[in-house]
Amino acid sequence: MPTFTAPTKDQQFILHDLLRIAEQDVPGYEDLDREFTDAVLTEAGKLAMEVLHPLNSTGDKEGCHLENGVVRVPAGFKEAYDQMAEGGWMAMDMPEEYGGQGLPYIIHTAAMEPMVSANMAFNMYPGLSHGNMAAILAHGTEEQKQTYLPKMCSGEWSGTMNLTEPHCGTDLGLMRTKAVPQGDGTYKISGQKIWISAGEHEMSENIIHLVLAKIPGGPDGVKGISLFIVPKFLVNEDGSLGQRNSVSCGGLEEKMGIHGNSTCVINHDESIGYLIGEEHKGMRAMFVMMNEARLGVGLQGYAQGEIAYQNALGFAKDRIQGRAVTGAEAPEKAADPIIVHPDVRRNLLDQKSFVEGARALTYWGSSMLDRGHRLGDKDAEDMMSLLTPVIKGFLTDKGFETCVNAQQTLGGSGFTQEWGLEQFVRDARITMIYEGTNGVQSLDLVGRKLGLNGGKTVMAFFDMVKNFIKENEDHEELKKDFLEPLKAASKDLQAAGMYFMQEGMKNPNNALSGSYDFMHLFGHVALGLMWARMAKASYEALEAGASDTEFYNTKLATGRYYMARPLKMTGTHLARIQTGGGTVMALDAASF
């Protein structure tokens, strides 16, 4: 059976040594001192380790079952859901007036991480509710907020997002679900939605669906899409539950993983809905929460990598097989633990250096979301907008790869259900697909985000890298091991951007053929920047006489590995990008 230990110490390092959150000028951050965040993260970790983790494997095996329209979730999920609700974990960052705790988004992100590692399928239930609340908070009327948020913050009610239809996923303009105005301010929604995570279950008393649909007579395509609140039970004026709405679960998807989450076909048969935001402006409402949702999926990617790595590491220290090539390291045993073998270490360090870099990037991204929300810092918001497809696409691709690599560390045991690694692989796989496939992320990055503010946002990113290098190049060790590799990688990224500008003008296929490579190239540079910053923070801590020298020295060694090896991918990505669209577009579709 797999084990899990919440990475509280590393989380604290990122929040305080790296990001120094308590010193930032963001309202609410002044309360986030080491003691406070340690208390929060320790409690979150406890819940993850003691309550959620034991349900991960059993939830996978049992799965969800549809019986007479009712979805049965795996044993123990309801109790865990209640415990999470009682602990106040559902809505840490929602405003206090609606029942939340008013904490910054970054601490919500950090608290959720161990829960996602421990049980991704379970955590999607509160995760979907959270996204739903964020949308209502941003676009709902005061009455809607008062009606829905407190009950969702407490966990009594939960939420979903209804976007996809059988014939339309990425291209929502093809949507068929209709919303017919009834003249009384309500709409009757009809259509079929699929792949609705947490779409139906009985852990909460009510389920608030947010549904994209078209009002007849509106504009064609995505410009005619509106967003509606469709509660499973209508809500009476006094807030009590009224009649059952005509929204129902038509089936459960059989999937590769996340079996503990109910992935539903949701049928709307003239269900009663309430417009949220403006008519035909549903996409805008959706997009505002996309940055947050996609950051959450990026987190899922590396969080699965974290638990997978932990179990690979445990195995590698425990399993004895063969001898170190430079002489026995455990002569008292029949063989050495496999962690002595260079290729086993190479694999473990790929995992470790990715996960720790990804955590830093995700928390940094969360801090930019806070700057946007709490300070109105437009530049931070734009930077996050630029980085969102990178965080979603790169961290989930690499997170999945990390799970696969961790599975490999276990050899044959990795393929068995008993050791649990194969579940992490199956669960992590979805993160590359949902909330926009990673191909779509790369398209968003190259087709839209590069040009944000006329290219000023991406230039700001390059400047950030350049300035960091410049400000720190007096530090010899930092320079050699971190700044020089970062500079080289960043040059590759800039050259790729330049290529897109020049050749993409001539033919957009020259840019779009390289979008996926560009997303990964960007991801590596972003992680390289994080590692360079973490190295600086580690040197500073050591120079300041920190007692836990092993922690900081390990951080430096892990970072040196990332800069020396994984980061080398930037050269290949650039070389591929610079071949343009010719070989990609050459074949007719029929000739493939």
Next chain:
Amino acid sequence: MPTFTAPTKDQQFILHDLLRIAEQDVPGYEDLDREFTDAVLTEAGKLAMEVLHPLNSTGDKEGCHLENGVVRVPAGFKEAYDQMAEGGWMAMDMPEEYGGQGLPYIIHTAAMEPMVSANMAFNMYPGLSHGNMAAILAHGTEEQKQTYLPKMCSGEWSGTMNLTEPHCGTDLGLMRTKAVPQGDGTYKISGQKIWISAGEHEMSENIIHLVLAKIPGGPDGVKGISLFIVPKFLVNEDGSLGQRNSVSCGGLEEKMGIHGNSTCVINHDESIGYLIGEEHKGMRAMFVMMNEARLGVGLQGYAQGEIAYQNALGFAKDRIQGRAVTGAEAPEKAADPIIVHPDVRRNLLDQKSFVEGARALTYWGSSMLDRGHRLGDKDAEDMMSLLTPVIKGFLTDKGFETCVNAQQTLGGSGFTQEWGLEQFVRDARITMIYEGTNGVQSLDLVGRKLGLNGGKTVMAFFDMVKNFIKENEDHEELKKDFLEPLKAASKDLQAAGMYFMQEGMKNPNNALSGSYDFMHLFGHVALGLMWARMAKASYEALEAGASDTEFYNTKLATGRYYMARPLKMTGTHLARIQTGGGTVMALDAASF
């Protein structure tokens, strides 16, 4: 539901346009003309498409079940097994005197490919029998061959390999299973073997286990391992089945994939065994068949990639979503098929160019095995020995990646069981692990195979590449699109080899830390060589006035893609290798 079409045309291209097998001086190849191989491959493809493929998904869902010591395989498997046996597919390449058809190994390999694509879990039953037969043929006495081979060639009996034990996989020196001589030429075998594929079932009347065990008093470690024949039912002198041997299935492994194959715990409780080959020389007997077995696993890797690609392609042509960036390509539809999008094409071309290159490499490898067996060509045997870890490690890593990429083409549908892609991913995953994990392959390549014949074999590979480039550089198009990229990639490979020689001397960890990158670097150069050769063959066919110009032009376009994009990985692999072992070995095991 997934579909499958046997790739007969591409197989014929490789056998005849590329390898020109009928013109080779290998005994038996003179019969392998286009008509003959077409007939064989067409029939093999039919069996694969009509009989095996329909059982792939059902076999995965149903799995195997152990009931009172008896393993029940999925419905339809027994009938399919019988059909395969009746068709003479079990032992095409076994000598006619033992009931085979005496055909070269290459045609056996080609005939098996579509069956592996269609149903990998099923094909492991005959696959294990085949490996077993090869070992008995190479090392058994004439009596053993007469006793076991005819019944296995006919499929009446089947075979397994019993190697792994709970505490030893890679490091077989730790083996505990004992074989005690009884003084009458037999041995009593006691011990537990795990992960025994096709270990127990009732599709055949008898199961012939080949078991590694230690004779007490023999040398320590791998030098004291012997190989034994342990039949499930002892065989009477007249060839009829005698008493049940005390070998039994103690449990079935629950796995990530290949559910249709029974992966057994096999308990030997003083089971009666017969020595095969010499005492304490069991590893040698095992290793002789390793090249063949590992080539077979490499084939599994890309064969799963083939069926995954076919289904991704079908989806990409059919699914409409969004519009081509350069203007609608299917204006009559609500959207364009997604194959118009550059990133979808990039992904499909990664898949296609890998699978076709891998097929060429595998068949070429098979032809070298034939040269070894049938001509006694030591150089060909050594070349195959060098390439074996590359074929096993690179083709399975990339084969799995191809399945994951194909799954990605389908977006959300790829994650559902209904579309079948997720099964290909789960099934392909094992190929990176069994027959020696890919990490172990890379160790074999760098630690053993590079030094084969004092480095002459790897030099012969470099010469082969160099000579091919030299002989063909008058061809302008070939030179620009194929030879120049191949030359650059090959230079990277040679530089990596040089680094290992220089720095590995100082510290072996400098070489072994780069072994995995080296295996992939070698794989890319090998596939680059295959693509350059296929391009040459295609130009020749076109120049000779071949009627199917589309086939050859598509081949050229696919090859250009491989040379321009995937092959660019060699630069990153070299750069990583040249960082040596420093960052890999820096951390103490306790600090990870």
